[in-house]
Amino acid sequence: MTLDLSTLLAILAMAAATIFTRVGGLVLIRYVKIDERRRTAIEAIPPAVLMAVIAPTAFATGWAEALACAATAIVSRRLPMLASVVVGVATVALLRAAGL
Template sequence: MTLDLNIMIAILAMAAATVFTRISGLVLIRHVEMDERRRAAIEAIPPAVVMAVIAPTAFATGWAETLACAVTAIVARRLPMLASVVVGVATVALLRAVGL
C-alpha cells in the first residue's frame, strides 16, 4: 500500500482545521460573559450534535433504529453525551435482538 501525497496533505489539513476550531473556541469563550441564557444554549450543543449524527440513520433504516433514536433524544436531555450514545446503542441492539 502506498501513501498518496495529496491524501496525506488532506488529512493533515483536516487535522489542523479541527485543532484550530477547538482551540479557538476555548480561547474565545474566555472573553464572553456567560449569563444563564448563553449557558443554556452552550449546554444544548452536545445533544444537538448527537441528534444530527444519528437522525439520518434513524429515518433511512428500520423501526429499531427509529425507536432507538427517539429513546436517545429523550435520554440526551438528562444524561451526558457519552451515556446517551451508550443508551442509544444498547436500545438498537436490544430491538434488533427481539426482531424489530
C-alpha cells in the same frame, strides 16, 4: 502501501483545521460573558449534534432504529453524551434481538 503527497497534505490540513477550531474556541470563550441564557444554549449543543448525526439513520431504516433514536433523544436531555449513546446502542440491540 504508498502514501501520495496530496493525500498526506490533505490529512495534515484537516488535522490543522480541527486543532485550530478547538483551540480557537477555547481561546475565544474567555472573552465571552456566560450568562444563563448562553449557558443553556451551549448545553443544548451536544444533544442537538447527536440527534443530527443519528436522525437520518433512524428515518431511513426500521422501527428498531427509530425507537432507539427516540430513546436516545429522551435520555440525552438528562444524561451525559456517552451515556446517551450507550442507551441508544443498547436499545437498538435489544429491539433488533426482539425482532423489530
